[in-house]
Amino acid sequence: MMTMSFRESSGWAMGGLMLAMAAWYFGRLGLAAWQPGGSLPVGMLIAYLFLTIAGSIIVQLLLAIINRREAASPADEREAAATARAVSWAGHLLTTCVVTALLWFIGHGDGMMLFHSLFAGLLASQALLHLGTAWLLRRGF
Amino acid sequence: MPPPPPIGNRVRDLREARGNISQAQLGDAIGVTRHTIIAIEQGKYSPSLESAFRIARFFGVGVEDVFSWHG
Numbered sequence: 001m002m003t004m005s006f007r008e009s010s011g012w013a014m015g016g017l018m019l020a021m022a023a024w025y026f027g028r029l030g031l032a033a034w035q036p037g038g039s040l041p042v043g044m045l046i047a048y049l050f051l052t053i054a055g056s057i058i059v060q061l062l063l064a065i066i067n068r069r070e071a072a073s074p075a076d077e078r079e080a081a082a083t084a085r086a087v088s089w090a091g092h093l094l095t096t097c098v099v100t101a102l103l104w105f106i107g108h109g110d111g112m113m114l115f116h117s118l119f120a121g122l123l124a125s126q127a128l129l130h131l132g133t134a135w136l137l138r139r140g141f
Numbered sequence: 142m143p144p145p146p147p148i149g150n151r152v153r154d155l156r157e158a159r160g161n162i163s164q165a166q167l168g169d170a171i172g173v174t175r176h177t178i179i180a181i182e183q184g185k186y187s188p189s190l191e192s193a194f195r196i197a198r199f200f201g202v203g204v205e206d207v208f209s210w211h212g
Contacts, residue, residue, distance in 0.1 A: 140185025
């Protein structure tokens with residue numbers, strides 16, 4: 001039976017955390033911040049960063065306590081290959097988001113929209129990196 | 142599910158024939174996790190050439206006694 005390894009459970013947990021935090025951030029941001037001339041809610045951005053970092057530490061700590069041995073070991077060849085493939089996917093997604101955001105900026109000149117688009121692309125690529133790694137380890141490749 | 146790789150293996154049979162060596166023991170011996178041994182046995186992952194040789198050497202047989210090409 002294929003149980004869940006440390007790196008797979010870490011991937012699902014971190015990907016879930018990234019998506020949850022992104023939903024929280026953009027949900028709170030609301031439509032107002034996307035309007036031209038809207039100000040950047042710096043406080044919320046700092047709160048997002050703090051909560052994401054704290055959440056990541058807690059998740060990794062809990063998973064490491066559950067599976068101390070694997071957490072202390074370096075990734076083996078299968079885990080490294082899965083991560084490399086997911087990194088490639090995340091890179092493609094981030095590139096697509098950056099180019100799209102820049103093209104939007106050229107057309108509309110909205111710096112705030114550019115910032116939020118790039119930030120969203122960064123969050124999406126990070127979530128894809130973690131979830132993609134976990135999915136590849138579960139599915140096989 | 143992705144199509145299974147065209148490489149079959151007898152890792153599970155050899156483990157059982159050698160006194161039911163655990164997947165964790167085999168993984169430790171060749172430098173991979175227990176989950177990677179499980180993935181190899183289930184045909185979800187084809188190991189690197191280096192790991193294939195390590196597995197064969199662990200069981201004291203040739204690589205082609207462990208792995209076979211079904212392509």
